[in-house]
Amino acid sequence: MEIIVLVKEVLDPDLPPSKFSVDTKNNRVIPPEGIPPVISPYDAVAIEAALRIKEEAGGRITVVSLGNPSAEAVVRKALAMGADAGIVVSDPSFDLEDSYLAAHILTQTIRKIGKYDLILCGRQAVDWDRGVTGPIMAEYLAVPVATLARAIKVSDRSVRVERVLADGHETLEMDLPAIITVSNEFGQARIPSAWGVIKAVKEEIPVWSAKDIGAEDAQNKDNPGEGRLRRLYIPSYERKCEFLTGERPEELAAALVKKIYSRETASP
Amino acid sequence: MTEKFDAIVVGGGPAGCASACVMAKSGLNVLLFERGQYAGAKNMWGGAFFGPQLKELFPNFREEAPVERFVTRHTFSFLTKKGSTTLDFKPAFSGPPSDNGFIVMRAKFDKWLAKKVEQAGAIVVTSMLVDDLLLDGGRVTGVRIGKEEFSSDAVILAEGVNGILAQKAGLCSGVSADNMKQGVKEVIALPKQTIEDRFNVNGSEGAAMEFVGSCTRGVPGGGFLYTNKESLSVGIVVELGALVKNRLKASDLLEEFKEYPDVARLIRGGKTVEYSAHLIPTGGLKMMPKLFSAGVLVAGDAAALVLGTGLILEGANFAMASGVAAAETVITAKKKNDFSETALRDYERLLREGFVLRDMHTFKETPRLLKNTRIYDLYPEVVFEVLENILENDGKPRTKAYKIAGKVIKTRVGFARLLSDLWAMRKMT
Amino acid sequence: MKVEEKLALNKYAPATQAHITVNKGLCADCDLRPCVYGCPADCFILKEDHVSFSYEGCLECGSCRIICPKGALQWAYPQGGFGICLQYG
Ligand SMILES: Cc1cc2nc3c(=O)[nH]c(=O)nc-3n(C[C@H](O)[C@H](O)[C@H](O)COP(=O)(O)OP(=O)(O)OC[C@H]3O[C@@H](n4cnc5c(N)ncnc54)[C@H](O)[C@@H]3O)c2cc1C
Ligand code: SF4
Ligand code: SF4
Numbered sequence: 047m048e049i050i051v052l053v054k055e056v057l058d059p060d061l062p063p064s065k066f067s068v069d070t071k072n073n074r075v076i077p078p079e080g081i082p083p084v085i086s087p088y089d090a091v092a093i094e095a096a097l098r099i100k101e102e103a104g105g106r107i108t109v110v111s112l113g114n115p116s117a118e119a120v121v122r123k124a125l126a127m128g129a130d131a132g133i134v135v136s137d138p139s140f141d142l143e144d145s146y147l148a149a150h151i152l153t154q155t156i157r158k159i160g161k162y163d164l165i166l167c168g169r170q171a172v173d174w175d176r177g178v179t180g181p182i183m184a185e186y187l188a189v190p191v192a193t194l195a196r197a198i199k200v201s202d203r204s205v206r207v208e209r210v211l212a213d214g215h216e217t218l219e220m221d222l223p224a225i226i227t228v229s230n231e232f233g234q235a236r237i238p239s240a241w242g243v244i245k246a247v248k249e250e251i252p253v254w255s256a257k258d259i260g261a262e263d264a265q266n267k268d269n270p271g272e273g274r275l276r277r278l279y280i281p282s283y284e285r286k287c288e289f290l291t292g293e294r295p296e297e298l299a300a301a302l303v304k305k306i307y308s309r310e311t312a313s314p
Numbered sequence: 315m316t317e318k319f320d321a322i323v324v325g326g327g328p329a330g331c332a333s334a335c336v337m338a339k340s341g342l343n344v345l346l347f348e349r350g351q352y353a354g355a356k357n358m359w360g361g362a363f364f365g366p367q368l369k370e371l372f373p374n375f376r377e378e379a380p381v382e383r384f385v386t387r388h389t390f391s392f393l394t395k396k397g398s399t400t401l402d403f404k405p406a407f408s409g410p411p412s413d414n415g416f417i418v419m420r421a422k423f424d425k426w427l428a429k430k431v432e433q434a435g436a437i438v439v440t441s442m443l444v445d446d447l448l449l450d451g452g453r454v455t456g457v458r459i460g461k462e463e464f465s466s467d468a469v470i471l472a473e474g475v476n477g478i479l480a481q482k483a484g485l486c487s488g489v490s491a492d493n494m495k496q497g498v499k500e501v502i503a504l505p506k507q508t509i510e511d512r513f514n515v516n517g518s519e520g521a522a523m524e525f526v527g528s529c530t531r532g533v534p535g536g537g538f539l540y541t542n543k544e545s546l547s548v549g550i551v552v553e554l555g556a557l558v559k560n561r562l563k564a565s566d567l568l569e570e571f572k573e574y575p576d577v578a579r580l581i582r583g584g585k586t587v588e589y590s591a592h593l594i595p596t597g598g599l600k601m602m603p604k605l606f607s608a609g610v611l612v613a614g615d616a617a618a619l620v621l622g623t624g625l626i627l628e629g630a631n632f633a634m635a636s637g638v639a640a641a642e643t644v645i646t647a648k649k650k651n652d653f654s655e656t657a658l659r660d661y662e663r664l665l666r667e668g669f670v671l672r673d674m675h676t677f678k679e680t681p682r683l684l685k686n687t688r689i690y691d692l693y694p695e696v697v698f699e700v701l702e703n704i705l706e707n708d709g710k711p712r713t714k715a716y717k718i719a720g721k722v723i724k725t726r727v728g729f730a731r732l733l734s735d736l737w738a739m740r741k742m743t
Numbered sequence: 744m745k746v747e748e749k750l751a752l753n754k755y756a757p758a759t760q761a762h763i764t765v766n767k768g769l770c771a772d773c774d775l776r777p778c779v780y781g782c783p784a785d786c787f788i789l790k791e792d793h794v795s796f797s798y799e800g801c802l803e804c805g806s807c808r809i810i811c812p813k814g815a816l817q818w819a820y821p822q823g824g825f826g827i828c829l830q831y832g
Contacts, residue, residue, distance in 0.1 A: 064587070064752050065830065078829050079752065080422055082352065237824070240459050243439045251476070349823045351756065356803060358832045420832030441824030459823070476805040491781075491810045498783045500749065501779070501831045543830070558777035558810055565746045565783050588831050589749035591783035591802040593809075 047098045047200060048161065049114050051129065052152060052167040052179070053089040053095070057121040058174050059084070067279070073278040074205030075173075085120040090235035091153025092126075092228040095198055096166050097128045103200050108159060112152055118158065118251050123283040125246035126238035131251065133159075143174075143275060147264055150184035154259040156187065164205065167226045169194050180185060190220040191194040196231035287293045319345045319466040321644050322457050322543060323436075324479060326353030326632045329614025330472030331427035332371055333644075334436045341647050344436035346428075347457070349443040357474075357625070358362030358499055359592040361540030363545050365669075367634040372430060380422040382542040383520025384583035385415030387513070387627075391576060392694035393527035394539070398576050399697045417520050417540050419501075419547075447610065453653075454483060454609035466642045467653050468609055470742050472637060474702065475615040477592045477603065485612055486603030492556035493597025493681070495535060495622075498564040499549030500572075502584035512580055512723075513541050516698045523628060527694035529571045531688050532593050533557050536637035537571045539580065546581055548572060549595065551627070553685070564591070566597050594629065596622045599682040601675050605657040611640040621673055623680060632670050639664035683738050688727070695701050746785045750800040758825035761798040762818075763807070769815035770794050779808040803827055 057066070058081055065078045085093075096107045109124040111117040114137040121132035128195070135155050141147055156162060177193070184191035196215060197208035200243040206219045208231050238246075244312030256262045290305065319519045323334045326348030333394070352357040362385050368375050391400040405414070428438050442723040448463060450458040455466035469478050475494075480486045513521045525537035535552035550568045557564060570579055595601060595618035602618045605611065613619070614633030643661040646654050665671040703718040721730055759798040763786075770776075776794055778787040784800045788806065803826055820826070 058754070060756050061754055064756060077828060079827070154816060184324070236440075237822075238346070240439055240442050240462050240464070243442070244437055247437050247439075308804075349764070349820055351824050351828055353827045354832050356826075358829060421829045424832070443820055443823035448785050452830075476808070476820075490808060491777075491806075494805065494809060496781070496783065496806055524820075540792055542831075554781060554806055554810060558775070558780045561780055563780050563783070565785070566800060569744065584748060586744060586752060588829065589802075590753070590827070590829055590832065591804040592807075696812075 047099065047103045047163065048162045049099060049105055049107045050090070050156060050162050050165045051092050051096045051107060051109045051124065052165065053093065053111045053120055053124055054086045054111055054168075054171045055083040055111060055117045056086045057174040058084045059087065059213075068278055070277070070279050073102065073271075073275050075278070082114065082119060085123055085233070086168055086171045086173070088172065088230060089168060090168075091230055091232050092166040092168050093124050093129060093233055094235040095195070095228045096164075099164070099198060099200055100128075102107070105163075108133065108156055109284055110135060110152065110159075112136070112140070112148055115253060118253075120250070121251050122168070122246045123238060125249050125251075126242040127236055128242060130141055130240075132251045134251055134253045135259065137261075138255055139256055145176050145178045146182060149179050149186060151256075151261045151264055152179065152257070153183050153186040154261045154264075155254065158254070158259045160259075163222045164200065165189075165223070167225075168228050169227045169229045177227065177253045180225050184225045187223075187225070189223050189225055191225040191227075192218050192220060194229040195226045196229050198228075198232075204214060213287055215279075319343050319464065320468040320648055321345075321468045321641075322347070323466055323470045323472055324457065325474055325589040325614075325616070326350070326424060326428050326431075326438065326440070326473060327474055327614060327633060328356055328424075328427065328612070329582075329616070329633035329640075330470065331424070331431050331638040332367075332634040333470050333641040334431045334438075335371065335427075336638050336641035337367065338434035338436035338646055340641075341435075341646060342645065344542060346431060346436055346438045346458070347442045347444050348428065348438065348440045351441050352425050353419075353440065354421040354713070355427035357420040358497070358592045359420055359630065360497065360538045360549060360551070362417045363629050363630050364389040364415050364626065367631045368416065368639075370632065371638070379416075379426050380418060380517075382419060382434045383515070383516050383679060385417060385522045386515060388414065389521065389523045391523065391525045391527070391626055392697050393525050393529050393574055393576065394695045394698045395528050396573070396695075397698055397702070398527070399577075399694070399701055402601070408479075415522060417522065417542060419542060421605060425493060444479060447479055449483075452608065454607070465486070467651075468611065468658075470637070470640050470644070471612045471616050472614050472633070472640075473616050475595050477612070477616040480612050480616050482601055483607070483610060483649045485605075485610070489597070490593070490599060491558065492553065492685075493595065493601040493618075494549050494554045494563050495596045495665060496554045496591065497549055497551045497594055498568050498591045499547055499589070500568065500586045501545050501588040501590075502548055502581050503540075503545045503587045508583070509541050509544070509546070511721040512554045515541065520695075524689055525574075525576070528691065529574060530567060530690055531560070531562055531690045533560055533567075534685050534687065534690060534740040536690075537577070539577060544589065546584065548577065548581060553596075554593070559597060568655075577602065591668065593621050594622070594627065596681055596684075598622075599678045602674075606655065606661050608655045608658070609653050611643060611658060611661050613640045619670055619674065620683065621677055623677055626652035632673075635668055635670050636665060639668060639670070649691040669735070677736075686735060686738070688731075688735060692727060696722055699726070746783075746816045747800075753800070754828045754830060756825045756828055757799065758821045760822075762795070762826070763798050763801065765794075765796045766815045766817070767793070769813040771812075772809060773813050775812070776818075777812065779806045781806040781810045783805070801826065821822040
């Protein structure tokens, strides 16, 4: 079983709000100095899924991260968890905020890798929470896709996936090769062992550029219609607390209803 | 896996990084474990490296290391409720930035140190807490993390002040709160220009400020304020035992410290961006654990190698120097392939020949003398009152300064007590 | 500024398991309760008749371990990578 796992480096989601800031002029998040990015937590679960599949069915896991050269660190973490090989895809010309473009670049990467049975990624990256890269790639590669997997069982040439639904789950079966996006319900990602880390330290991680994967034209491709980022800002919430006064519950209830109806925002 | 290492270092602070660096450079197969997500993630301090250790180990550190500012101005203030008296030490110099001290922030600096360790050829593994030592007939043979075991000829414990593993190995029998100081600190962000204007420093120049007196409400200790590039480190250091005996909290003392006019005007308009706390082993030689035994050496804070002269606190340079001495001992032991307790005795010899144990001996009475609470409540007031009387001009005929001093001392302290304190303090700094 | 507000500025990698546990039975006859004063992160709070403990804001200084007179604490650092994560230090 040849498994490819796509991982993305994101701002550490444990950052307290005070360390998070936005450059509103350039619609850009300013990364806090000195706090290294981490693997998007759902992607870590995808690595866990790959490792469990490998433990059961055997095979090889290749981890791919599209991003800045610093993504080497998250790839190394995946190797420490038990993946077999890693690749960073990075080029100054890539616009990393466009999901269609990212899917195109990753598709080119997959084509260069060549053989694969299963592509896994997290249900969504926790930075933009779009969750579309996997499905778009399925279109490009013309393979079946299942999103939000909470359980995966591979057999010879097919895979059975339990998908999380709002009110339960459903089970699908797809032919391989296929793409699966993994949800947190799958289980907890393992913490790398110390020996795993030591082994990973010595591993070579190649960095593939646009030229290496034949994606030089990626930037000129028309954006096929995804919404563009207009304005990035930190919303300000205002909380007001008012205590209504009254002797009896009926009085209080009446005052409350009056209050609610008097507010423009509340449309009863 | 069964790979065996020449040395395993526990802790990625100055002691651990220095030792791993020296051993790796000499060709040893070295593994360093750090429990933080990155080296420095768990470490805080007041502010400045003193002495030449850093330069000896990393000749290019000025260009490479994330130094916030170079100490070009060092002040010592006696705080009282009524006002303060300050000594402002500002040597005139020209040429390269001062060697008086280098202000760094540990989360950035230790990360850089760990990078140097990697470049020297050692393996640095972060996010790993060493749980235990492996023992074989009283001899340390490696470490354990969860269920994983790692064996090595030597283990260097550079785990910092709490010395958990040193205690597990029986090198240290536990510490008393009277030998520990607690430091709490806020990092307060301010624009670079504001800092330079307020502290009267330019470019990479910086100020280190120490305060003793009423800010610790009679608890041995003091306050500090260091200038970083774009922030200030403001904190309080207090003896833990006396603190809880007096039912005081360091966090409250810090809030009060920030309100002293001397401090308040310097931090005005700043925004607190981080709050941290850490212990300091200030018991001196008396609290020093056994420094080594078969297969294991203890360096830095874990060995209580900190010098608190009362004026400044030096630990990081002692940590580095002891880390280097431990490394050199292991390198020699490796050559002879002998890691017995007798073979590692070299470590203590090296520490004695260098400044670490020499200084610790020179100042061996200091920790006890610093417990004299008159230093923190009475004397700052006396100094202030003397100056207040000398400088006061209310139109009445003036008295000579020494007479004023005599009078204040007589009423506030008593000559006999002052003499005995001074006699004792001659050993102190 | 309250300690609680200061702690909210820090980055933590929250562990799901407590690294320090208190044997509350032993606290019952501890009258000085030094942990309440010695903890710089206010992890020990004096409630009417007992001391309540929460590990989440812990700054991992080790003070409580040293000052608890009853040996009521099982004290360890959090698992590697978890707990306080200083940006400046
Ligand atoms: C408030 C304050 C102000 C100070 N001011 C100064 C100053 O101005 N100048 C000065 O020279 N010194 C100062 N010091 C002292 C100085 O910080 C220390 O002496 C110095 O950091 C000691 O270095 P170390 O390497 O021995 O220990 P540490 O720097 O504490 O490093 C120990 C490392 O070990 C890691 N670790 C611990 N246990 C384990 C384990 N089981 N497994 C893996 N990793 C582990 C820790 O995470 C840490 O990174 C100050 C200290 C404080 C608290
Ligand atoms: S000091 Fe120890 S025994 Fe006393 S209240 Fe605190 S935890 Fe309990
Ligand atoms: S280790 Fe320090 S911060 Fe943590 S609970 Fe104990 S005293 Fe409080």
